[in-house]
Amino acid sequence: MIARWFGKNAGQDAAVEAAALRSDRFRQAREGDWQRLDAIVTRIEGGRLRKLSDDDLLALPALYRTVVSSLAIARETSLDQALISYLEGLARRAWFAVYGPREGLGAWLARFFRGGWSAAVRGLGRDLLIALAVMVLGTVVGWLLVSSNPDWFYSLMGGMGDDVRVPGATREALRHTLFGQQDQNGLSMFAAFLFSNNAQVSLFAFALGFAFGVPSVLLLIHNTAGLGALLWLYHGQGLTLDLIGWLAIHGTTELFAILLAGAAGIHIGRAMAFPGDLPVLTAAAVAGRRAAQVMVGVVLMLVLAALLEGFGRQLIDSTTTRLAIGGTMLALWNAYFFAYRPARARVSN
Known part of the structure; x- marks a missing residue:
């Protein structure tokens, strides 16, 4: 053993x-x-x-x-x-x-704001023009529908509750919704609600692009049809310019963000419908990376729009000042996206 x-x-x-x-x-x-x-x-x-x-x-x-x-x-x-x-x-x-990643978060953000975001937006090309045309069409359609039958106003604007902004409202009632709101309480909650709503519209317009962009187009039309209905309502009481000023202080940023989100969704849908020489999935992946970079900026624009809408629009009571702020924001966005072109800017494809 x-x-x-x-x-x-x-x-x-x-x-x-x-x-x-x-x-x-x-x-x-x-x-x-x-x-x-x-x-x-x-x-x-x-x-x-x-x-x-x-x-x-x-x-x-x-x-x-x-x-x-x-x-x-x-x-x-x-x-x-x-x-x-x-x-x-x-x-x-x-x-x-x-x-692994070749750069840290700080370097990525610097590249993003120094031309990466604007180059990605310009990369959407004709999709921006398509989305803009669709939004203008939606506004016109909304105006024409409610002008032919005011009952369309309730369908386009949804449940208004006790809101006085309805067909038949007096000039004084409508004007009161535009001015004299400096003492309004709960502005921070209002801003948070508006950001959530606008973000939902933008993200849906982007996410639904995979269905060849058709749902994105329909969502843009529906969203701007409500704008057309609102313009018709205030125009009838001679408050068109005041309403535009009330909307402009935040709308030039908010609508621009929705425009970019819709264009991003259409960009993906068009790449899938017309992939060219690339396989469909490859074309969609390339378009998706560019569109995703655009959407990062869209979220930041919506945060800024919510702050302007929830605070600036209520606290600033002058149509002229509102138009000046809205016009300045529109000029800045256009300058950044279409005039600011650093030589080293590149888009991740």
Whole structure:
């Protein structure tokens, strides 16, 4: 029995020794590549990318594949755990060096505002013109519907509750909704509600673009038809300019954001309907990346519009000042999107 015990231990020792020998040979055959990859990744992690030679940069993907292959072999052949742990850590670090993000949040935001966003908007091209034409058409359709039958006003504007802005309202009642609201309470809650509503319209206009853009177009028409109905109502009492001023202080930002969201949805839908030489999914993916970048900016525009709508529009009681603020915002947005073109601006495709 003692002889059998010694024989068993001897066999185990031999197996361990053989495994260690295989691990050593495996390491010696590939360790040079691992060490080179480790050194390259360490420099990248330390922010010393400029010190890397062209040969190291070109070799990085091949070295990464080598270490991944080595890890697979080590796991398959049950080499020692220390080696496997080392290769796992090196492969994880190398993955981030090869495929990970190339810039931090601060750098991305700087690139986004310094031309990335505006370049993405210009990349929508004819989709912006289509969305603008649809919004103008929706406004005209809303005006014509309520002028032919005032009952359409309730269908387009939804449940108005106790709101006095209904057909048949007096001039004084309508004018009171535009002025004299400086003492109104709960403006912050009102701003939050308006932001939620506007964001919902914009996100739906974007998200529904996958259905060849048709739902996006219909949503833009429905949303602006209500604007046409409201213009008709106030025009009948001679308050057209006052209403435009009341809307302009926030509307030039809000409607611009909705325009961009609708154009982004149409952009995706048009790419799927007319992919050109690309496969449908590839064309949709390219358009989706550009549209998504536009939508990041749309959310920021809606936040600003909500603040202007919930606070500025109520606290500023002059039509002239409201028009000046709205016109200034419109000029700034147009200048940023269509005149501001840094040489280094690029769009992620």
